[in-house]
Amino acid sequence: ELLEMVSKGGGENAVLRHTQRNKKLFVRERLKLLLDDESFLELSPLAGLNMPYGHVPAAGCLTGIGKICGIWCVFMANDATVKGGTIYPIGVKKQLRAQEIAMQNRLLSVYLVDSGGAFLPLQSELFPDKSHGGRVFYNEAIMSAMRIPQVAVVCGSCVAGGAYIPTMAEEAVIVDKIGTLFLAGPPLVKAATGECVSPEDLGGAKLHSKVSGCSDHFASSEKEAYECIRNVISTLNYDPLPEEVIEPDSPLYSAEELLGLAPQDYSCSLPVKLILSRLMDGSRFQEFKAYYGTTLVTGFGHVEGHLVGIVASNGELSHDASLKGSHFVQLCSQRSVPILFFQNTAPHTAEPTSISQSNRLKAQAAMMAAVACAAVPKITIVIGGCYGSESYAMCGRSFSPNFLFLWPNARVALVDSRRFSTVPQAGDSDCTGDESELKHLKEKLEEESSAFYSSARLWDDGVILPQNTRKV
Template structure:
């Protein structure tokens, strides 16, 4: 829950900008919704206090991992990147590109604990932030991690960022500083539908959808990395730093015997004045990012209006999220304890309150924006699935964004008799109907995993519908039980 509390305002702000479907009258109506009870039963106070202590430990570990990730490839790689190569670090680049305010970073811990070793932040930073007041997706290589080469996890992270841009029609900016694919793992990078080539396919699809794409070449763009800036609508290159070529000087020497410098083979002056592969020349990185900002300002996109503060705060303390975090994925908790600390004024208009009670669905407001809430309150039974299908279709019909709170129960064992087998079959059929409803819903969807994420139930709770983004709260052993 600590992670959710830290990123809540960023997620909500981004979520709101993803959709303008909720009408002002609906937002005002949310202030009249009934108030739900979020009081923690006194009998569970000792569990709450134990959860809080464990959440604090997890929060500290989270901070430590973030600090580790910010070091990228390590101190030696940072020294080589900044002093020998005279380049800015990736987070410094983002500070110069983005507006001076918070941004939503996606998948910051991707790449940790892999079988082939740690790849901090998957070797690239992705996220959503404002540039000249326009919400944009950014994909920025971190060249301190193996020279910005792409691992399988790097490709997956970049494809996910492109998917979010496509779903929400967000302009995309690429900060390219990449040595191409990490060749020892090329068998996991090249051949399949969701591997490296999908990046370029997505770029073409985004252009066809009129989603603007801007690239800044702020380092080497070698092999597969060379396609990204050349397929963007507008490209900026940094003098003495940016290069674009399919094969570098060593390979040219080996193949033809010719000695050629990186600058003459694919440097900034060559591509801006001879080949025409890039559109703008930047003498420094600062100038290049200013140029990129100017390009975004020329897109004819309306800047986002300032966030309205005309909404009620939850009636219950949001700091209590840390004591509600489940300490075991097998545990569930009364979901209304979470909703009472998340929704404006703790107000919630529940849908089919007495039917399929293991799923809570209804309308609410989050920072003044109407949403449809679909939240697990136990296993996803037959009745709960039918209720979920109905509610999702209702929200889709009315153009109301969906917020899923997933805390699915552990899977049952194999049925031991015909009656149980029939019950399980009926439940699975109803879950399939809900999966179809979620997948077909065209409204924006966000999934927040607050506990267990088990089997087919997880697909019905937003994972089948391309939720973007999806947050997961780590467990810390135990939970407040359902009341």
């Protein structure tokens, strides 16, 4: 239901105004013309839901990975039906994440620009800091230096700082009558100089194609623009990666059964091998150290024909399990095998003795170091709990996995609100706090630990259905 809601952008009225009055294509129609005729992966579609500053469907922009002329690309497309096309802080964060993915994976980047610029009431969260709006342009320059191609289509307003996006791209197309490009629009020009000028005369397609040179290609329609950009991509000499034509074996068990296997609680989940058997090619899994540190399952298998190392939670991350995980991750790094982490970690619990606690701490630290330093692609799927320090060793967000996805049942928090009854106060271990304050804190933790709260803030790359895990 949430995905269906955000797919409608700013709502029916906004889409009608965009398509009928402004004579522009809806962003999802644009992607149909741009991408090859096959499925694509949309990233963080639930970003921007129920934010403190309001509801911003899909953060006002669509990002994802798809193919253009057979070449894998990252796309960033503004949705001008959301908040009039203005950019909110969550929208900046989403674009920066898409650029990070492009740099990590050396993927060609395509920008579809249709934006009214920053939402000024929130400028302090958009402009001044290192990871705010200016970082988009910095990343463009760095990606160019890395020889990662970037192309852009100006298919609407392109105002203020956003005007740098197409001008810093290697090649840009601008659409006649609807594409405009300027630092300050007609209202600001009039306020500053008293001069009345039309958007077309100030920064239209003809001006930038014939006079300024900011655009490299002129298109009389949006359809022509996307045909043009596809032709540009086909001449970039950026060859697609060769792909195996061998059809991989399907799992022996139905992926639909994952719905019933999704862990509801880290302490009473089913053996994780039941989940792996519904994800691996042919349900084949070569386990590593099967009888040692059994609360962590490690081993090799294939997913869609690709060899991967598996690190999967099967209970609390004990001392032995941490040593096992550290050893296996180092093996994968040595052999250049990508790693898939299936995370269902437990919140911190007290150890019976200080010695066992210290040993466990040291072993988990070793696994963290191994995960951080493993120079291979890492993808994390949170299939249950993502709690406390154990989540770091299992390649949580702060350990920079290439991608991190959540199942809808996932919980992301420092502690589990369902597992404590008292809250010790700093410096006073006997104080349980006021009962009403405790209740309020538990309710707050419950709300903030849901998968959808996480995804709305881009703490992950999207919530996916368990049965779609192999496809993603």
